[in-house]
Amino acid sequence: MSYGKDGVAMAITPDEKKAELNIKTLTWGKLTWINIERPTEKETKYLAEHYPFHPLDLDDVLSRQQRPKIDQYEDYLFLVLHFPIFNKELRVTTSSQLSVFIGKNYLITLHSGELKPLVKLFRECQIKDEFCQQHFGSGSGFLLYRIVDRLVDYSIPITNKMMFNVEEVEDEIFSSQKKDTVREISMLRRDVISFRRIVWPMRAVIGGLEPRVRRFSDRDMSVYFGDVIDHMDKIWDALDEYKEIIEGLSSTYDSLSSHRTNEVIRLLTVIAIVLLPITVVASIYGMNITLPFQDSDFAFIFVVIMMAAIIGGILFILRRLRVI
Secondary structure, three states, X not given: OEEOOOOOEEOXXXXXXXXXXXXXXXXXXXXXXXXXXXXXXXXXXXXXXXXXXXXXXXXXXXXXXOOOEEEEOOOOEEEEEEEEEEEOOOOEEXXXXXXXXXXXXXXXXEEOOOOHHHHHHHHHHHHOHHHHHHHHOOOHHHHHHHHHHHHHHHHHHHHHHXXXXXXXXXXXXXHOOOOXXXXXXXXXXXXXXXXXXXXXXXXXXXXXXXXXXXXXXXXXXXXXXXXHHHHXXXXXXXXXXXXXXXXXXXXXXXXXXXXXXXXXXXXXXXXXXXXXXXXXXXXXXXXXXXXXXXXXXXXXXXXXXXXXHHHHHHHHHHHHOOOO
């Protein structure tokens, strides 16, 4: 209820109430697509008033910790899906949640606005009638397939970028010795683990989606969702490959680092072995006692020759032992 300038009560129509909320609606034929970005309790309250949704499902919409799942009811399905997005600041792949209510004549998507393919698809359908005809013409089940397919395909360039980063680290390991190579390997490993954590539960949800969505489309959806599952398997196989490559690169880097450390230690050991005897000779002849040739004019030359002979003997022995 609202009041005019003269204080007279005025009823708020449903369209005016919807305009106050962050709800965008697109209708083509008998099918309505409602897109809600950054949902709050106001939007979920509106859905509770106009649709027969379970209160627990509406609570799950506002939760960011939900696992991917499918809740099946008599008149609708409730889906929670997670899709990867790359955080440039943290340099790690994180998940963005998409909640979906799908019924016979409606499809409701709720998300944070980070899923660019979904936002772009909704705008394209708003602008171009041919997009509406392509996506809306076969029911809400086919529209859901279009959305999921776009979001899954959006994940493939992220995996390609990850492979590019792996190749860069591989080149760094064998071409140069940067101090932050270990950090780069660790960040890649964290990225792969995070991506795998997103994709693993999604494979089961998307794999079981087609039989339950079948009643909301007039097409045979098995071929379409089968193609989506193939893409998910391709992404998972790529992540498995990247995981093995990173583990191999980590082991290789550790081996190279150990080898370089051993080489440095060996060099320092040889230097210490060579310097120790001549240090002893220098220390002895530096003592304030009577020593052979100490009073001779050739004492310095004698000491130098003695040191050189000791060094030559040590180097000869080390060479025979193949230490150097």
